Amino acid sequence: MPTSSNQLPIAAALATARDTRTVLCERAALAAVDRVFAEQFGDRAARIVADARTFAAAGEAVVAHLRRAGRAVHEPVLFPAAPVLHAGFQHVQTLETELGRTDAIPIAVGAGTINDLTKLATHRLGRPYLAVATAASMDGYAASGAAITRDGVKQTFPCPAPRAVLADLDVLAAAPPDLTASGYGDLAGKITAGADWLIADALGLEPIDSAIWAMVQIPLRELLAHPERLVAGDPAAVARLFAGLITTGLAMQATGSSRPASGSEHQFSHLWEMRGLAHGGQEISHGFKVGIGSLAVTGLYESLLRTPLADVDVAAICAAWPSIAEAERVVRREFANPALAERAVAEVRAKHPTSEQLAVRLRLLRNLWPDLRTRLRDQLLPATELQRLLAAAGCPTDPAAIGLTDADLRRSYATARLIRRRYTVLDLAAETDVLASGVKELFQADGYWARIRARAHSAISA
Numbered sequence: 001m002p003t004s005s006n007q008l009p010i011a012a013a014l015a016t017a018r019d020t021r022t023v024l025c026e027r028a029a030l031a032a033v034d035r036v037f038a039e040q041f042g043d044r045a046a047r048i049v050a051d052a053r054t055f056a057a058a059g060e061a062v063v064a065h066l067r068r069a070g071r072a073v074h075e076p077v078l079f080p081a082a083p084v085l086h087a088g089f090q091h092v093q094t095l096e097t098e099l100g101r102t103d104a105i106p107i108a109v110g111a112g113t114i115n116d117l118t119k120l121a122t123h124r125l126g127r128p129y130l131a132v133a134t135a136a137s138m139d140g141y142a143a144s145g146a147a148i149t150r151d152g153v154k155q156t157f158p159c160p161a162p163r164a165v166l167a168d169l170d171v172l173a174a175a176p177p178d179l180t181a182s183g184y185g186d187l188a189g190k191i192t193a194g195a196d197w198l199i200a201d202a203l204g205l206e207p208i209d210s211a212i213w214a215m216v217q218i219p220l221r222e223l224l225a226h227p228e229r230l231v232a233g234d235p236a237a238v239a240r241l242f243a244g245l246i247t248t249g250l251a252m253q254a255t256g257s258s259r260p261a262s263g264s265e266h267q268f269s270h271l272w273e274m275r276g277l278a279h280g281g282q283e284i285s286h287g288f289k290v291g292i293g294s295l296a297v298t299g300l301y302e303s304l305l306r307t308p309l310a311d312v313d314v315a316a317i318c319a320a321w322p323s324i325a326e327a328e329r330v331v332r333r334e335f336a337n338p339a340l341a342e343r344a345v346a347e348v349r350a351k352h353p354t355s356e357q358l359a360v361r362l363r364l365l366r367n368l369w370p371d372l373r374t375r376l377r378d379q380l381l382p383a384t385e386l387q388r389l390l391a392a393a394g395c396p397t398d399p400a401a402i403g404l405t406d407a408d409l410r411r412s413y414a415t416a417r418l419i420r421r422r423y424t425v426l427d428l429a430a431e432t433d434v435l436a437s438g439v440k441e442l443f444q445a446d447g448y449w450a451r452i453r454a455r456a457h458s459a460i461s462a
C-alpha cells in the first residue's frame with residue numbers, strides 16, 4: 001500500500017514553509033518526478049547533481065522518468081564516489097560554474113552533502129532546485145541554509161530551501177542501514193533540543209513559538225517509538241522517520257533558525273566534527289554524533305534535575321563569575337586553529353553575561369526552577385530509554401564506538417557550549433556553577449557513563 005505524504009504530519013508543516021511548496025513522500029515516488037518538476041518549473045530542462053552512488057540509487061531512474069515524459073535532460077554533474085565527498089566551498093564553486101553553463105533547473109539527487117552543495121550553488125546562480133532524497137539520514141532536506149566548510153570552518157550560509165522535495169520510500173528503505181540509523185539519531189536529538197529550548201524560553205532568552213514547537217515535538221515520541229521496524233526495512237517505518245526529519249527541516253525553514261532542531265546535543269556533534277572525530281579510519285555520521293551527544297546531555301540533565309537550583313547562592317556565583325576578557329582567554333586556550341578561535345570568541349561574546357546580568361538571571365531561575373524542572377522531566381526521555389531506542393535503531397551508544405575517549409568526552413562538556421551562541425543546558429549548568437561537579441559525577445567509577453557503557457556492551461553481546 002502506498003504511504004503518501006498526506007497521511008504523515010508533513011502537510012501542516014508545509015503550510016508554514018517559506019520556500020518549499022511540495023513534499024512528496026511515498027512508494028514509487030520517482031515515477032512522479034516529471035509531474036512534480038512540471039508543477040514547479042513548467043517545461044524547463046532538468047540537470048541532475050549527484051555522486052556516483054546516489055546516481056545509481058536514484059539518479060538514473062530520475063533521468064529515465066524525465067526523458068520518458070519528453071523532458072530535456074542535460075548531462076548530469078557527477079561527483080566521484082571516492083574519496084568521500086565533503087560539503088567544501090570549492091565544490092560549491094565548481095558546481096556553480098558547471099550549472100551556470102546551461103539554464104536547466106538542477107535536481108539534487110542525494111543526501112546531506114549533495115543537497116547542501118546544490119542549495120548554495122543554485123542560490124548563487126539565482127535559480128530554484130528540486131531535491132530527490134536518497135536516504136532518511138538527516139533533517140536538512142527542507143531546511144534553509146547550507147552547512148558548508150570554508151577556510152577550515154564549517155558555517156551555515158543563508159540560502160533558500162529546495163522548491164520541492166521528492167522522497168521515494170523504496171529508495172530510502174534500500175539505503176545503507178547506517179544512513180537510516182543516522183537519521184534516527186538526528187531525530188532523537190530533538191528531545192534534548194526541545195528541553196534546551198524550554199530553558200531558553202523560561203529565562204526569556206528565546207521564546208518558544210508554540211505552532212513550531214507543536215510541529216516538531218508533538219509527533220516526536222510516536223515517530224521514535226519503533227526503531228526495530230526501521231532496521232527491518234519496513235517502508236512505513238522509514239516514512240515515519242522521514243516525516244519527522246522533513247517536518248523538522250520545515251520548522252527550521254519557517255523560523256529561519258535551527259533552534260527547533262538543534263540544542264546542546266548538536267553542539268557536541270559540531271565540536272567533534274570540527275575536531276575530525278573518526279573511528280577505525282571512518283568518519284562518523286552526523287546522526288551518530290548527535291545520538292551520543294543526546295546521551296551526554298541527558299546524563300547532565302538527570303544530574304541537574306536532582307540539584308536544588310532554587311537555592312543557588314546568587315551572590316557567591318556572581319562574585320566568582322569570569323569577566324568577558326577571562327572568558328575570551330579560556331576560548332583562545334581551547335582552540336588552536338585561529339579561525340575557529342575567532343569564531344568561538346564571537347559566539348561566546350554574544351552570550352556571556354556580565355555578573356550583574358547573571359544575577360538577574362539567577363534570581364529569575366530561583367523562582368521558576370520548580371516549574372521548569374517539572375517541564376524538563378516531562379520533555380526528556382530517561383537515559384535508559386533513550387539508549388535502548390538508539391541501540392535498537394543501530395546507533396552506537398558507547399562513546400568509544402565513535403572514537404571518543406573518556407577524556408575527550410569529559411572535556412567536550414566544557415568546550416561544546418563555546419562554539420555556538422545558542423543558550424542550552426550547558427550554559428545553565430555553567431552559570432549555576434554545577435557544570436564541573438555534575439560532569440565529575442557522570443564519570444565516576446559507578447556513575448552515569450559506566451552504566452551506559454555496560455548497557456551498550458550487554459546489548460551487543462545479547
Ligand SMILES: [Zn+2]
Nearest residue numbers: 139186286290
Ligand atoms: Zn542534525
